[in-house]
Structure formats: C-alpha cells, structure tokens
Amino acid sequence: MNPEQQLIIQKNYSLLTEEILADEIADHLYSKCVIGHDDLQRVHVEKTDKDKARQLLDILLYKEGAFEPFLEEIKSQRPDLIPCLTDKVKERTLKKDVKTLAELKELQGGQLLKAFQTVKVLEVSAPMSYTSEEKGVSQKLEVLIADTKDFADVLVYDLKKFSHFKVGEVVILSDFEKRLDGVLVVTKVSNVFSTKETVTVPKGVMENAKKKEDCTSVLNASLVPVQSTVSVKGKVTHASRTTTKRLRCNGEEVPFKKLKVKDSTGSLMVELWRDAAHTPAEKGSYVSIHNFTKTKSSYMNTKFQKPVLSNHSSKAKVEIIRPFAEISDDEEVMYTEDASGLLQVGRIIGIDDLSIYRCCLISTCNKKKVETDFRCPSCREEYTLDSAGYAGVMKLIIKHENEMAIFTDCIQQLLESLNLCTDLQKKDGTLEMLKAILPIVVKFSFKKDIISTITKFETC
Known part of the structure; x- marks a missing residue:
C-alpha cells in the first residue's frame, strides 16, 4: 500500500478489527495472489476474530497493491464500511512543493503532507508513555523544530525514528501529517532523513519558538481535537485537595489534583499531575495554564469520562496570576457536554453525499443491505421492491473531529432534532x-469515527 492508503487503514484500524471477517478476506486475497501461503496461515492460526483481523491488517499495510483487492472484498462483505475507506485521498494529501515551515503553517490541517521539510531540532523531550486501544502502552516524543522562517511542534510516534531527533541535528521530514491544531505528526509511514545540510535559525525565530503560547478561550479549548495542545487562563471555581493516583501504564503512584477553570465563555476541568499537583491554586484563584493537552479524564469507568486538560507535555506549566476580569462562581453545564456529561459539542461544517440502499427490516440484521434478488444475506428473508426498507450512510465533517460516518438511525435522529423530513427516500x-x-x-457521541448519537445543540 502507498502512504495515503496506509493512512486510511490506520485511521480505521480499530473499526476494521471489530467488524471484518478476516478469514474470508484472507482466503480471497490468497486466491488473488495478493498474500502468500505463510501470510494466510498467520491469519488462520489466530484464535479470535479480532486477532485475525489485526494480523491481516498488519500484513496488508506493507503489501504492494493490496488496497484495491482488500476494498473489493469489503464491498461484498460490509458495504456500510466503504465510506470510511474511500476518502478522497487526493484532497487530504498535499504534494505541493512547500519549502518552509512558514508556508506549511498556512496550509489546512488534517491531511498527509508529502512536502520535504529541512529543519533543525531545537528541543527534544524525554520519551513519554501513553496508552491507546491499538498499541496498548507505547511511547511518543515531543520535538520542537525550526527553519529560517518559522518553528513547529512535532509528535513522533514511531519508536524507530526517535534516534533521528537530537538537539542541534538537521533532518529532512516527508510524508508526515499536519493536525488541525498545527502539530506535525511522524508515524510509521513518515520518512525522517539524516542529512549534512545546515539550517541557521534566526534569533527572532528562536525567541518566538521559546515563548509561551497565547492563551485561547475555554470555549475554543473545548472544541479542539483530543491530544491538541492549548493554553488558557481563568478563575478556579473548584479545587480538589492534592492526593495520589496510580498510573495505568506502569502502576506508579503520583501526586494528583483537579481544578475547574472558568472564563467568560465556559468552564473546563483541569488535571494536574506530579509536581504541578502541588500548585497552590484554590477556589477563587486565577490561573494561567500553558501547553496543556486536551484528553479524557482519568476515570477508568468510561461512563464518567469527560474532556479535560492535563499536563502531559514536558512544556506544560500552571501559574497563579492576578485577577484579569470579573468571573462569577456560578456553576453551569460545561459547553462540551450536555446535562448528562457524556456528549461532545461541535459544529458540522461539511456534508458529503447521502448514499441510500435497500435493507433488511429484521432488527437483528442491523439494516443489512439486501442482495440484487432482494434477499437478506444474513437471515435470508425475501423482500420485493416495495417491501424492502431504506437505509442510508453519510459523511460529516465535525469541527474539529475530522471526517465521521453517520448511519440511518443517527441520520434520522439528527433530521428530527432539526425539524426536517426524516424520509430517506x-x-x-x-x-x-x-x-x-x-x-x-x-451534541454528539462517537466511536472510531462513527457517530453513535447526534442531535441539534440547544443553547440556553
């Protein structure tokens, strides 16, 4: 697969491992000579469907010409997954010759960039542990880079590329991703080249790179993507006492404190870990929070997880400041949640085509697409042109969560909340x-880029 196709598979990795029947797909690809006999056996030997799917995807990621045959089998097995796998890659992948980081900053985020960037490494954090569903516990690196015109933050997720990033070294980057918040992301599909080229970073660029970020509003911070780095300032309306919490990644117990910070646009929870937990911030204090990461709360029970800001970055700082505005202590529903505290709030800024297909009406078939003879492939129920149901799938862009798929029930849920016709015909x-x-x-909830609930957000 080429880097663009690899990015699509990686973006939908968790969804595919949950939904596809890997044995059938592997047999099909073996018959087409896409994979060999050894690869086929590696899939079949796994015990669970999810492990089989993981093994198959890991094999296909680095097989030349594997994407189209894989897509062909998905179309026959799970047509509802096709919208997630047929992104308009050319629109998301920039091949333009962007020569400087200043030009790069002008480009839209949320896409793979094939431009070659020659940059100097200014700062490198120690490797930091993080947990993901795909990899379990792994490590990432935070890097600050610059060239003759500007600077940028980089997150490196491929452990094999850590050694390229040393303070003072010059490297050439390509096939990296630019996130919506401007951070550059280096993964397995990225290229990092060592070079003898030199980059002289002007004093002004160097000073700007070392400066703290300007603070944004709490509302804007609540709408950025998870894992974005933001800075805010506001009034503390709630402060817990400093306790200890056990880290899930290694079992270490570290100091922990929780704040609720409010400005004129809303409020947001803030988690302080390690040394930051000893910050003497109490209810009524005004704080300035720099380079904090938007993430999910530390509750293990997902029912109680909420968006929060955490000091996961080595650059993160929290300071007590003088009051800068009159902010009340009144409690309100956080802008990124509904009253139940479970839903995100975002703006739909783009809508793709609505694909309609005829489906089975049996509830256990989950609107399975009927075959050309109007027979359900799952329960074998027979339908006619008049009796078969209608189902749909559509792609949305919800700022700032990138593209998401929305299926029949949620489409109708959204239309009903907007007082629009729910007839998909x-x-x-x-x-x-x-x-x-x-x-x-x-207000919406989602899992792996699939909308699970969505309705119009009613402001008070």
Whole structure:
C-alpha cells in the first residue's frame, strides 16, 4: 500500500478489527495472489476474530497493491464500511512543493503532507508513555523544530525514528501529517532523513519558538481535537485537595489534583499531575495554564469520562496570576457536554453525499443491505421492491473531529432534532436542506469515527 492508503487503514484500524471477517478476506486475497501461503496461515492460526483481523491488517499495510483487492472484498462483505475507506485521498494529501515551515503553517490541517521539510531540532523531550486501544502502552516524543522562517511542534510516534531527533541535528521530514491544531505528526509511514545540510535559525525565530503560547478561550479549548495542545487562563471555581493516583501504564503512584477553570465563555476541568499537583491554586484563584493537552479524564469507568486538560507535555506549566476580569462562581453545564456529561459539542461544517440502499427490516440484521434478488444475506428473508426498507450512510465533517460516518438511525435522529423530513427516500431535498443551514451546532457521541448519537445543540 502507498502512504495515503496506509493512512486510511490506520485511521480505521480499530473499526476494521471489530467488524471484518478476516478469514474470508484472507482466503480471497490468497486466491488473488495478493498474500502468500505463510501470510494466510498467520491469519488462520489466530484464535479470535479480532486477532485475525489485526494480523491481516498488519500484513496488508506493507503489501504492494493490496488496497484495491482488500476494498473489493469489503464491498461484498460490509458495504456500510466503504465510506470510511474511500476518502478522497487526493484532497487530504498535499504534494505541493512547500519549502518552509512558514508556508506549511498556512496550509489546512488534517491531511498527509508529502512536502520535504529541512529543519533543525531545537528541543527534544524525554520519551513519554501513553496508552491507546491499538498499541496498548507505547511511547511518543515531543520535538520542537525550526527553519529560517518559522518553528513547529512535532509528535513522533514511531519508536524507530526517535534516534533521528537530537538537539542541534538537521533532518529532512516527508510524508508526515499536519493536525488541525498545527502539530506535525511522524508515524510509521513518515520518512525522517539524516542529512549534512545546515539550517541557521534566526534569533527572532528562536525567541518566538521559546515563548509561551497565547492563551485561547475555554470555549475554543473545548472544541479542539483530543491530544491538541492549548493554553488558557481563568478563575478556579473548584479545587480538589492534592492526593495520589496510580498510573495505568506502569502502576506508579503520583501526586494528583483537579481544578475547574472558568472564563467568560465556559468552564473546563483541569488535571494536574506530579509536581504541578502541588500548585497552590484554590477556589477563587486565577490561573494561567500553558501547553496543556486536551484528553479524557482519568476515570477508568468510561461512563464518567469527560474532556479535560492535563499536563502531559514536558512544556506544560500552571501559574497563579492576578485577577484579569470579573468571573462569577456560578456553576453551569460545561459547553462540551450536555446535562448528562457524556456528549461532545461541535459544529458540522461539511456534508458529503447521502448514499441510500435497500435493507433488511429484521432488527437483528442491523439494516443489512439486501442482495440484487432482494434477499437478506444474513437471515435470508425475501423482500420485493416495495417491501424492502431504506437505509442510508453519510459523511460529516465535525469541527474539529475530522471526517465521521453517520448511519440511518443517527441520520434520522439528527433530521428530527432539526425539524426536517426524516424520509430517506427524499435524498436530494434532505441534502439541500442540511447544506442550507450549515454550520450546525450539535451534541454528539462517537466511536472510531462513527457517530453513535447526534442531535441539534440547544443553547440556553
């Protein structure tokens, strides 16, 4: 697979491991000579469907020409997954010759960049542990780079590339991703070249790179993607006492403190770990929080997890400051949650085509697409042109969560909350009405880029 195709698979890795029947796909790809007999056996020998799927995807990621045959089998097995795998790669992948970091900053985020960037490494953090569903416990590196025009933050997730990033070294980057918040991401599909080129970083660029970020509002901080780095300032309306918490990655017990910080736009929870937990911030204090990472709360029970800011970065700092505005202590529902505390809030800024297909009406079949003879491939129930159901799938761009797929029940849930017609047979009219009222502020929940609930967000 090429880097763009690898990025699509990696983006949907968790979804695919949950949904595909790897044995059938592996047999198909073996018959097409895409994978060899040894690869086939490596898939079949795994005990669970999820492990089989992981093994197959790991094999295919580095097989030349494997993407199209894989997609062909997915179309016949799970057509509902196709929208997630047929992103318009050319629109997400920039091949333009961008020569400087200043030019790079002007480009839209959320895409893979093939531009070659010759940069100097200014700062490198110690490797930091993080936990993901795909990799379990792994490590990442935070790097500050600069060239003759500007600077940028880089996150390195490929352990094999850590050795390239040393303070004072010059490297050439390509095939990296630019996130919506401007951070550059280096993964397995990225290239990092050692070079004898030299980069002289001007004093002004160096000073700007070392400066603290300007603070944004709590509202803006709540709308950035998870893992984004932000800085805010506000009034502490709640402060817990300093306790200890056990880290899930290694079992270490570290100091911990929790704050609720409010400004004129809303409030947000802040978690302070290690030395930061001893900050003497109490209710009524004004604080300035720099380079904190938007993440999820430390509760193991996902029911109680909420978006928070945490000092995961080595650059993170929290300071007590003088009051800068009159901010009340009144409690309110956090802007990124509904009253239950479980839903995100975001803006729908783009809508793709609405794909309609005929489906089975049996609830256990989950709107399975009927075959050309109007027979359900799962339960074998027979339908006619008039009796088969209608189902749909559509892609949305919710700022700032990138592209997400939305299926029949959630499409109708959204339309109903907007007081629009929920009849999916009237596809063209539905699309036009949705596009006419963009952007749409919604509260929603999701899993692996699939919307699970979504309704219009009603402001008080």
